[in-house]
């Protein structure tokens with residue numbers, strides 16, 4: 353019995369009654385949102401439907417070896433023509449703007465695993481107990497007894513590997529490993545996926561990481577390891593904000609630390625904070641993020657504050 357049996361039934365019903373379906377991937381697409389939308393696209397295409405994928409950002413370069421897909425910019429699409437719109441993963445990173453433009457007779461479905469999502473559609477498949485949206489999509493395929501081919505297995509595995517940090521985060525349940533085993537049997541190339549998501553780093557990324565590692569400081573009192581990246585760092589290393597994502601995770605591996613925080617300057621005087629911890633460290637970083645108006649998971653959270661990072665004698669200050 354599937355947890356979302358009723359929702360899956362409803363989704364099937366709406367899909368079968370739809371002619372044109374739009375899938376939506378979140379801004380700055382990662383492996384999970386990408387894997388989920390392209391796996392669903394394959395399934396819906398096989399049902400003989402017209403299906404498009406929209407995203408506020410282009411199809412990610414780092415996934416070009418995994419699949420040669422393309423995302424459409426929402427502004428270039430006639431949103432009114434779709435009978436059903438399905439948003440996958442971090443739906444509050446772009447989908448809220450699309451949802452506002454949809455008419456009442458257009459059905460919306462939300463598939464997400466973030467605990468702090470307040471956006472709702474007509475069909476809501478939201479559960480923070482899932483490692484990834486790809487795990488939910490796997491369940492949906494399993495529920496429908498859909499033949500998962502090698503491509504679909506690859507895309508679903510991509511989301512699982514990305515969101516579990518290569519099976520090392522606390523969301524790596526026994527069920528996740530069973531699914532990964534099944535996807536591997538169906539031909540998902542783990543090595544290639546790991547290489548695309550975690551290994552292939554260009555020199556700009558490494559330079560930027562070098563800056564962050566050099567500046568890292570450990571606060572002995574609370575066990576925090578912190579570093580900062582300014583706009584100047586990004587410019588000098590010719591790196592993009594997407595190169596920042598993994599720094600907090602790597603800092604978090606330093607022995608003796610309880611959690612990591614990376615502060616990075618973004619456009620428009622915004623500073624983004626990314627917090628990471630591990631289950632065994634016993635810290636809930638979402639509580640820290642909440643203090644700054646942010647949120648997320650117990651072990652991976654974030655927040656945004658206004659300001660600029662200035663280096664002082666005692667460390668850094670946000671002014």
Ligand SMILES: [Mn+2]
Pocket residue numbers: 384385441442465483484485515
């Ligand atoms: Mn995800």
